[in-house]
Each structure stands twice: as structure tokens, then as C-alpha cells.
């Protein structure tokens with residue numbers, strides 16, 4: 001449907017060739033199984049001035065370069081869901097024909113959607129395990145925090161808001177102080193106080209190892225999907 005784009009005042013078309021002919025910077029954001037057909041369709045219109053940026057999960061720069069003219073400036077980016085509220089975490093890598101100019105352009109443009117870092121391509125699957133899927137682990141943690149408060153007698157809606165604000169505040173302090181999480185955690189732990197009693201329960205439940213296992217499982221799954 002074209003109407004969401006039209007409502008934002010964007011020029012729209014059903015023709016992919018027209019998009020490429022009228023643009024310099026082209027984002028590929030179709031589902032992975034559709035991508036080969038789209039690349040075949042646009043390939044004849046791709047020229048030296050084009051910059052092609054793929055968001056498509058599991059499709060490597062090597063594959064993109066194989067399906068496009070060899071001199072195409074290709075970049076691959078992996079966003080995460082909070083980009084929609086300008087608090088995303090994105091990593092990107094460039095293909096051989098893209099240089100510092102294209103990299104700086106992409107970083108500059110996408111920084112308005114959140115943190116945006118250039119990385120070796122091998123980190124992209126790890127980013128999926130850490131951050132792309134990671135938002136879901138954080139939602140699960142937020143839900144558990146709020147449910148703990150509900151169990152102790154707080155109304156659910158209030159507990160949910162406070163849980164979300166707790167995550168936001170903790171994340172903001174991590175980013176703004178630049179401190180290691182262990183240091184900030186230590187600052188909250190009064191000897192013999194409430195926090196150390198709670199942290200002991202989390203360690204007994206193997207939270208740390210479980211979260212590490214989750215990142216590993218999602219990263220491995222992303223690698224496997226890229227091979228399919």
C-alpha cells in the first residue's frame with residue numbers, strides 16, 4: 001500500500017525501477033525471500049552514483065555485490081525496533097566499492113534514529129543476538145519486574161510504568177556516565193541492604209548465564225539463517 005508514504009508527503013510509486021532512476025540513495029527493506037527478484041529488477045538501472053543500503057536480515061554484502069553490478073556502492077545495516085522512537089541501536093558495514101563518504105553519509109542520516117556504528121560485517125549477526133532480538137529480552141525483564149511488584153500488591157498499570165522508567169533511567173545512566181554496569185550496580189548495593197538480597201536471588205536463578213546463552217542462541221540462529 002502506498003498510502004502510509006503519501007500521508008507523510010513522500011513521493012510514491014509501485015515501480016522499483018522508477019525509485020532507482022529518481023534516487024541516489026536506495027534502501028532495500030523487503031523481506032529476504034523477495035530480495036533476489038527485486039535486485040534482478042533494479043540491476044539495469046543501478047549506476048555509479050547510486051548508493052544501495054540493505055536492511056535485509058541474513059543477506060551478506062557478498063551476496064548483494066554478486067546480485068548487483070560489481071562497482072555498486074553497497075552498505076548493509078542492521079537496525080532494531082526502537083528506531084521508530086529515535087532510540088534505535090544500529091550497526092552497518094560497507095562493501096568494497098563504498099568509501100568513507102558513503103559511510104559518513106549513512107551514519108549521519110541514520111543517527112537521527114539512534115546510535116549508529118560502523119563495524120566489521122561479522123558483528124552484524126552478533127548485533128542481532130544482542131540488540132535486534134535483545135529488545136525482546138528486555139521486554140521480558142520489564143514484564144517480570146512489574147509482575148513482582150503486582151505480586152507484592154502494586155496495581156499492574158502503575159508497576160508497568162515504573163518498570164519501564166526504571167529501564168530507561170538505568171540505560172540513560174549507563175550511556176551518560178560511561179561507567180561499567182558492575183560499578184553502577186555496586187553503587188546501589190548498601191551492605192546488608194535490599195539490593196544485594198535481590199541480586200543474590202538473580203544469581204541463584206542464573207540470570208547472567210541465561211542472558212549470555214540467549215545472546216549466543218540468537219546469534220547462532222542469525223548465522224544459520226544467513227546460510228539457508
Ligand SMILES: NC(=O)c1ccc[n+]([C@@H]2O[C@H](COP(=O)([O-])OP(=O)(O)OC[C@H]3O[C@@H](n4cnc5c(N)ncnc54)[C@H](OP(=O)(O)O)[C@@H]3O)[C@@H](O)[C@H]2O)c1
Pocket residue numbers: 001002016029030031032034038055056057058078079080081132
Ligand atoms: N522489523 C525489524 O525490526 C527489522 C530489523 C532488522 C531488519 N529487518 C529487515 O527489514 C526488512 C523488512 O522487514 P519488515 O518487518 O519491515 O517487513 P514488512 O513490514 O513486511 O515490510 C516489507 C516491505 O516491502 C514491501 N514490498 C513487498 N514486495 C515488494 C517488492 N516486490 N518491491 C518493493 N517493495 C516490496 C512491502 O510493501 P507492501 O506493504 O506495500 O506490500 C513492505 O513495505 C526485512 O528484510 C527484515 O529482515 C527488519
